[in-house]
Amino acid sequence: MTITPVHVEIDGRPVADPALTASLMSGYGHFTALQVRGGRTRGLALHLARLDGAHRELFGAGLEAARLRPLIGRALRGSGLRDASLRVYGFENAVAVTVAEPYVHDSSPQLLMSVPYVRPAAHLKHLGGFGQAYHRRAAARAGFDEALLTGPDGAVAEGAITNVAFWNGEQLIWPSAPHLTGVTMALLMRRLPSALRPVTLADLPSFRACLVTNSRGIAPVSRIDRVTYPVNEELMARAQGAYEQVPWDPFD
Template sequence: MASLNGSPASPAALQALALTNYGHFTTMRVEDGGVRGLALHLDRLVSDCRAVFGADLDPEWVRECVRREAGGGRAGAFMVRVTVFDPELDLTAPDRAGRPGVLVTTRPAAGSADRPLPALRVQRLAYCRDAPSVKHVALFGQLRLRRAARLAGFDDVLFTGPDGLVSEGCTWNAGFIDEAGAVLWPEAEVLRGTTMRLLRTAGGGHVTAAMPDVRLRSMRAAFATSTGFGVRALAAVDDIAFRTDDPAIGALRESYAAVPLDRL
């Protein structure tokens, strides 16, 4: 299902998005009509719209578009993606883009608070996303390396910068637990995910630190965070194995599950 500005999306509009691939988005998990960190998702859309289109976006209009597509008392958990793009964008004159629309799509949700997804084995590969602070729709580089990692026998990819320091996962943030139980987030230019921000706001000894190979090997546990799955353990990064049952990861899951749902 897909709606554009509250009405059914036309094939022509979807074709425009597919062919230009210029825009930005956020993805949120809806559980029984509520979303964790809804204000953060809306703030992201507003700030990214200024960065990508130089235009203002009304967060209440976005909320209404989401309600129309995903409301109606729909029970259970599912994912909602809000993509902001200009259906009339001309590839030869992208500077004229200035009438972005709000596309809302839904898909099934994976995992749950009481049934976390299996731990991931990831491969480090060098990559820096274009405009990393913006959640834009240009995913080719990320997916190309996710594919490479999976073809090499891993579940996903973990990016490193030109300096070799860990930055972020393909579509998720990475975190680590040191021997003292502190939560470490990589010191790097990354997309600040909503789940990561909610966990950091909840407190509990979170710090930001550069993550070279030698420090990575001293960590006792590692995890990924995403709106789609919450907190997911990492079983290994390359040849470095981690505890997947570490109590600190369990505590992070509990902390995230305790974040109240904001009603749509």
């Protein structure tokens, strides 16, 4: 049973719409994250499909592109930014769009620390990411850049905020354990030799290189726990070149 509040205060200040505020604070919802340059983004159709599919699964109704595009464009124009980090959130009774300064991508080699954690409903980019945030902070305290989420028997799933891929000399191997198919991952899988297969921590020494992807970009991985990888400059150039070939889509 959902109880709708009639009055909400934040830091002693009443909010204008208690029901909407309660929905936004519920922790039950989903989102997608985009990097915007010149008022455009890569893979917009994939982002819109993600939002629509997640909304149908969580709330039984879709979020169609015809509704989302104007909301995103309006928020972007309201921010005054042409380059931005943008997020679209789907709640039961609302769609929220946040616009922030663009992210400056760090393409330096990443250090990953494996942790025993798999996100619930991992196929969704949902709210309530306490577990992955907790492990990512723990990894940072230990001197790593990212947490590598793993399941039973050391099955590799994904990074806390990234997808991970391993190069075997012929193709990128994306772990098939429960994970979110990121938009950048999906775009690269269409353009580079790729396969979705089980990968375990015991398999890591057998690969020649490793990289991570998310909406911010692509970066090489130089170490996972005690397993080290050389930065494969040819692979990174191919991956970056394939990503840069993806067209930029307008919102309107």
